[in-house]
Amino acid sequence: MESIVALLVSGILEAMQPTNFIMIVLGCTIGLLVGAMPGLGSVNGVAILLPITFLVPPTAAIIFLAAIYYGAMYGGAISSITLGIPGASTAVATVFDGRPLAQSGKADRALIAAAIASFIGGTISVILFTLFAPPLAAFALKFGPPEEFALMVLAFATFIGLGGDDIPKTIFSILIGLVLAAIGLDIISGQPRLIFGDISGFLHGINFLVLAIGIYGIGEMLWTLETTKGDVTVHKVRMSARSLMNNLRDIRQYIGTTTLGSVIGYFVGTLPAAGATPASLMAYGLAKTFSRDPDSFGKGNVSGVAAPEAGNNAASTGSMLPMITLGIPGSPTTAILLGGMIIWGLRPGPLLFSEHPDFVWGLIGSLYIANLVTVLINLAFIPVFVKVLTLPFTILAPTIYILCVVGGYAPTQTMHDVWLMFLFGIVGYLLRKLNYPVAPAVLAIVLGPLAERSLRQSLLASQGEMSIFVERPISAVCMFLALALVSYPVIRKFLNKRRSNGG
Amino acid sequence: MAVLCALCSIGLMVKSAELNIGWIEGKGPGSGAWPFWLSAGMLLVSCLTMYRWFRGITPESRSTELYITRDSLLVVGISAGSILFLLVATHIVGIYFALLLFLLFYLRFVGHHSWLLTVVLMVGIPVFIFCLFEWALKIPLPKSFTEPMFYPIYDLMYS
Known part of the structure; x- marks a missing residue:
């Protein structure tokens, strides 16, 4: 315990280094802006801006990206409340009560509650993260290739079982991500694979960033353009120091539900696939259930704004836990962070704690600082962020397209990748219109090479016996859980059918 | 599909x-x-x-809804078409001039913004991209036959 405190202090000091601190402030501000724009969330910001972070050392770069992630979670509430459109899918639940509050002229109250609740959610989850990460990493050190593979199967199974999307389509999305990751030189034999039309550009494989920027930059922008048609109405926000003080007194009203929401959010966040959106919805549901006045929810109850905001912030920290300790991302955004870390030569997983402790604790320390910085920036500049929302789409859209194009070009410096990215953007958009979930594909392309390697290493060790995955206890448990998760929707459907037949 | x-x-x-x-x-x-x-x-x-x-x-x-309605096809088509144009133009005249044309089209003819704003962004964004990528990140972006036009700037940057 004492050692954790000592490491944490050194991590916070590391995060306070001038470069790192500047990156935190910059990241939080950009994150708030990105989060506040309707349709754009943390994943879009992180995907589009990752190529730019090659400017700074890896630690500062990942701190910057983590700060964007953090800021975007706060920022999502801003457009949920003032526009009635969730700034990101994670802030959907904030609309339920945030919108009515804004309509009755209390937008400032909702915005402040959202910021404070996010801060509480962030703080609780960061503390939980600090407590859970080292033991989990120590435990994960025992993992060999079969366990790693089983864990990845489990991660994909959570998408199928808990994702809530059409199951065959989810599986398709996972598989296509894995196949795309297999393009290029084979990792074990060195043979070129799936080189379409002998185009040399495929030899170096498909960088996950190409897919991520294509889907979350171009595809998402097209989707947002279609759904909003570019026109929005902003509610006026009046802010003053006095209203800030008055609204701070509200805290007593929602502190209980917020704490509960944070804890739930954190644990939901650690599950791959679940992530921040269901976490915030669950927190909202709980707040309503435990409220003395459940009827006021949906009509402008401050707790209804606070609980989901605490939930989604806690979940975003929670999803970092499996990414850092096991190398399995808990959300699309952390999948992109993971891909970034691999580019910087840092292999996330249990070894990271023993091999790069300064990096890990610097990152954890930065989460504490980022949390504090974001709430201050957020409270101080709420009017500015609201102003940003009035930026016309015809300026925002081309700027983002340009960032996508140059960002897609930068990592490998071939136009081949830019064309591929464009193609993925269009295909991603079309698939999304048909309710194909795209997040599993991004996760799969990041995990693809790792999954294939651990599978083949395991099979080499066992001489082709598939039973290796059930003979070792840890991997057997993971496989069993994965099986249970996959069959869960089927069983539930079956039970529902029986019940409806019986009744 | x-x-x-x-x-x-x-x-x-x-x-x-x-x-x-x-x-x-x-x-x-x-x-x-x-x-x-x-x-x-x-x-x-x-x-x-x-x-x-x-x-x-x-x-x-x-669902009996149309897969893509006329309106959204227009909105999405303009965006997708202009990115396509941006990429093709990059191959022909290099990225910086392609960006100029892309921004001119998007801001002036799609967004109907004033000429002042259009010109400011049209010049400002490529200059920003140049500073960020060529200067700070040292990643040269494709310039095609317009490459010689950048030699004086290179001389300034690396002298």
């Missing part, structure tokens, strides 16, 4: 099968095995989606 996906999966399976998809004695699975079985899975789930569409289980198959 599922039909397309299924066709795509078959294509991938054939492509993977060019390599050894079986077990090589003493060496483990051949390099084509992993993508082969993955694409086989893709084919399977695509067929499942087709079946579900046929039976009308998925909400998409029952």
Whole structure:
């Protein structure tokens, strides 16, 4: 315990280094802006801006990206409340009560509650993260290739079982991500694979960033353009120091539900696939259930704004836990962070704690600082962020397209990748219109090479016996859980059918 | 769409099968095995989606809404078309001039912004991109035949 405190202090000091601190402030501000724009969330910001972070050392770069992630979670509430459109899918639940509050002229109250609740959610989850990460990493050190593979199967199974999307389509999305990751030189034999039309550009494989920027930059922008048609109405926000003080007194009203929401959010966040959106919805549901006045929810109850905001912030920290300790991302955004870390030569997983402790604790320390910085920036500049929302789409859209194009070009410096990215953007958009979930594909392309390697290493060790995955206890448990998760929707459907037949 | 996906999966399976998809004695699975079985899975789930569409289980198959309405086709088409133009133009006149044309089109003719704003952003964004990538990140962006026009700037940057 004492050692954790000592490491944490050194991590916070590391995060306070001038470069790192500047990156935190910059990241939080950009994150708030990105989060506040309707349709754009943390994943879009992180995907589009990752190529730019090659400017700074890896630690500062990942701190910057983590700060964007953090800021975007706060920022999502801003457009949920003032526009009635969730700034990101994670802030959907904030609309339920945030919108009515804004309509009755209390937008400032909702915005402040959202910021404070996010801060509480962030703080609780960061503390939980600090407590859970080292033991989990120590435990994960025992993992060999079969366990790693089983864990990845489990991660994909959570998408199928808990994702809530059409199951065959989810599986398709996972598989296509894995196949795309297999393009290029084979990792074990060195043979070129799936080189379409002998185009040399495929030899170096498909960088996950190409897919991520294509889907979350171009595809998402097209989707947002279609759904909003570019026109929005902003509610006026009046802010003053006095209203800030008055609204701070509200805290007593929602502190209980917020704490509960944070804890739930954190644990939901650690599950791959679940992530921040269901976490915030669950927190909202709980707040309503435990409220003395459940009827006021949906009509402008401050707790209804606070609980989901605490939930989604806690979940975003929670999803970092499996990414850092096991190398399995808990959300699309952390999948992109993971891909970034691999580019910087840092292999996330249990070894990271023993091999790069300064990096890990610097990152954890930065989460504490980022949390504090974001709430201050957020409270101080709420009017500015609201102003940003009035930026016309015809300026925002081309700027983002340009960032996508140059960002897609930068990592490998071939136009081949830019064309591929464009193609993925269009295909991603079309698939999304048909309710194909795209997040599993991004996760799969990041995990693809790792999954294939651990599978083949395991099979080499066992001489082709598939039973290796059930003979070792840890991997057997993971496989069993994965099986249970996959069959869960089927069983539930079956039970529902029986019940409806019986009744 | 599922039909397309299924066709795509078959294509991938054939492509993977060019390599050894079986077990090589003493060496483990051949390099084509992993993508082969993955694409086989893709084919399977695509067929499942087709079946579900046929039976009308998925909400998409029952929806009578048009897949793409006229309005959204216009909005999305303009965006997609202009990015396509940006990429083609990059091959011909290099990225910086392509950006100028792209921004001119988008801001002035799609967004109907004032000439002042259009020109400011038209010049400002490429200059910002140049500073960020060429100068700070040292990543040269494609310039095609306009490359010689940048020599004086290189002289300034690296002297």
